[in-house]
Amino acid sequence: MGSSGQVDHVLVFVLHGPESQSFSRVSLSYSEHRPWQVSAAFDAADTSDNSPAVWVFARDLLTQGLFGQAGHGDVRVRPTGQHIAIEFHDGPDYALITVQRAALAQFLDSTYTVVPLGDESRRMDWHEQLAALLA
Numbered sequence: 001m002g003s004s005g006q007v008d009h010v011l012v013f014v015l016h017g018p019e020s021q022s023f024s025r026v027s028l029s030y031s032e033h034r035p036w037q038v039s040a041a042f043d044a045a046d047t048s049d050n051s052p053a054v055w056v057f058a059r060d061l062l063t064q065g066l067f068g069q070a071g072h073g074d075v076r077v078r079p080t081g082q083h084i085a086i087e088f089h090d091g092p093d094y095a096l097i098t099v100q101r102a103a104l105a106q107f108l109d110s111t112y113t114v115v116p117l118g119d120e121s122r123r124m125d126w127h128e129q130l131a132a133l134l135a
Contacts, residue, residue, distance in 0.1 A: 005032035030111040035120035
């Protein structure tokens with residue numbers, strides 16, 4: 001767990017390719033200041049600048065994916081036994097990763113300790129969001 005109001009956790013994930021699998025890490029981050037979202041920074045050691053690929057997910061998408069199929073469009077989440085499958089779709093391109101279900105559940109439980117379900121709108125800095133929209 002990070003500082004108060006912040007949850008950070010590193011998980012190992014498996015990238016499933018057409019003929020092989022590779023293991024890497026994803027750094028999950030949650031902040032009470034953005035209570036509906038989870039940021040995921042995927043290690044990208046094979047990129048030219050070594051910068052991680054960062055995706056932002058709805059916290060409830062990941063939570064729903066612990067128990068059944070969730071998501072439409074570009075990102076879909078579903079349980080597969082002891083793992084959670086996260087599918088990324090971009091036109092004809094497709095990627096599949098899996099993470100340990102228990103590790104993802106532990107991370108999400110920590111986020112709900114910081115901001116309980118239903119309290120998200122009370123934690124949102126609406127003035128900051130409005131200023132960002134108008135900038």
